[in-house]
Amino acid sequence: MVNAATLWIHERLQQRAADGLLRKLPQQQDLADFCSNDYLGFSRSPALKAKVFQAQQAHQDSPLGATGSRLLTGNSAFAENLEAEIAAAHQVEAALLFNSGYTANLALFSSLPQKGDTIIIDELIHGSVIDGCRLSFANRIKFKHNDLQSLEDKIKRAKGRCYVAIESVYSMDGDLAPLKEMTALCKNYGALLIVDEAHAFGVFGKGLVHLAGLTNDVFAVLITFGKALGAHGAAVLGSHLLRSYLVNFARPFIYSTAMPFSNLLQLQTASRFLQENASLQEDLQRKILFFQQCLFAGSAIKIRQSPIQAIILPGNEKVKRLSRELADQGIAVYPILSPTVPKGQERLRICIHTFNTDQDIEKLCFLLLKDINPHE
Numbered sequence: 031m032v033n034a035a036t037l038w039i040h041e042r043l044q045q046r047a048a049d050g051l052l053r054k055l056p057q058q059q060d061l062a063d064f065c066s067n068d069y070l071g072f073s074r075s076p077a078l079k080a081k082v083f084q085a086q087q088a089h090q091d092s093p094l095g096a097t098g099s100r101l102l103t104g105n106s107a108f109a110e111n112l113e114a115e116i117a118a119a120h121q122v123e124a125a126l127l128f129n130s131g132y133t134a135n136l137a138l139f140s141s142l143p144q145k146g147d148t149i150i151i152d153e154l155i156h157g158s159v160i161d162g163c164r165l166s167f168a169n170r171i172k173f174k175h176n177d178l179q180s181l182e183d184k185i186k187r188a189k190g191r192c193y194v195a196i197e198s199v200y201s202m203d204g205d206l207a208p209l210k211e212m213t214a215l216c217k218n219y220g221a222l223l224i225v226d227e228a229h230a231f232g233v234f235g236k237g238l239v240h241l242a243g244l245t246n247d248v249f250a251v252l253i254t255f256g257k258a259l260g261a262h263g264a265a266v267l268g269s270h271l272l273r274s275y276l277v278n279f280a281r282p283f284i285y286s287t288a289m290p291f292s293n294l295l296q297l298q299t300a301s302r303f304l305q306e307n308a309s310l311q312e313d314l315q316r317k318i319l320f321f322q323q324c325l326f327a328g329s330a331i332k333i334r335q336s337p338i339q340a341i342i343l344p345g346n347e348k349v350k351r352l353s354r355e356l357a358d359q360g361i362a363v364y365p366i367l368s369p370t371v372p373k374g375q376e377r378l379r380i381c382i383h384t385f386n387t388d389q390d391i392e393k394l395c396f397l398l399l400k401d402i403n404p405h406e
């Protein structure tokens with residue numbers, strides 16, 4: 031039946047298609063993976079799979095589903111012990127599990143900042159933080175990406191309690207925040223710093239906040255389990271008080287069914303596996319360096335330690351074409367289009383993994399060099 035609403039939906043989709051921006055669920059192809067967030071190969075690790083299977087065998091009586099929210103029937107001693115284990119590993123007072131990083135950011139930014147408060151976000155912050163801010167009545171302002179002066183200017187103008195949101199590794203550019211300086215700045219002005227470590231956790235130890243010894247100076251840290259841990263879910267790390275506040279006021283936590291036991295078990299197993307196999311992080315660094323040597327041979331290597339390597343090639347059509355050409359050659363790299371990134375900043379977002387072979391990395395670089403000039 032066609033009515034005004036369906037007509038409107040149809041028109042919006044048609045406009046998207048006309049702009050060359052229509053999103054479709056991709057068919058997974060058997061290509062060399064240079065695009066997923068499975069940095070350490072955990073989602074496909076036979077050794078980890080065997081450990082998860084073993085753990086499942088030992089918990090055959092556990093329920094399949096969580097049966098309710100954590101505040102109703104969905105809580106368990108296992109979940110609370112896992113949170114305590116995560117908190118101890120990160121040397122924080124408490125951790126609270128969330129079903130995803132997206133819901134954890136919604137929870138933090140919708141529940142903490144109140145009317146009259148200010149949330150200051152890096153201009154490149156992840157969409158989940160922005161959506162969380164949209165659910166809050168606080169004022170939201172942006173500061174220039176990774177720019178300390180811009181951040182300080184905004185903090186000086188902030189009203190009410192001031193929250194600052196950054197990522198330690200930025201998801202689209204793969205660059206790192208000046209964490210020490212930003213933490214010091216926030217401390218100086220009494221601003222509450224929240225650091226999203228989605229792309230740092232498991233890639234750089236337990237995250238860059240922990241590595242830099244800044245845990246006590248940061249108000250909250252978000253780690254996610256869908257990337258280096260190869261699983262699903264997230265945890266907010268902070269004080270007992272913060273955990274208790276989120277349990278009481280964070281609607282994405284309160285009004286959602288808890289994680290199923292199978293997921294909790296996978297998280298526990300994968301977290302321990304990560305600690306036992308810390309050398310994988312060095313393997314990843316070696317692969318990243320090899321990629322950079324292949325691509326930038328003969329010139330100063332742009333050291334970007336994160337596995338996210340953005341190659342900016344302005345224009346949606348150009349990055350789409352390159353991505354298609356790479357797929358034809360057996361390599362999966364996704365194009366990131368505007369408006370996901372600002373116009374002119376369209377890019378190939380290359381993710382390096384421990385399991386990428388040197389031959390595949392060489393092939394990728396060889397194909398890229400036909401189309402790009404890395405020295406520009």
Ligand SMILES: Cc1ncc(COP(=O)(O)O)c(C=O)c1O
Nearest residue numbers: 130131132156201226228254256
């Ligand atoms: C920086 C950042 N934060 C949060 C999220 C959301 O995490 P999840 O995929 O667990 O919902 C992502 C995922 O893309 C991310 O890149």
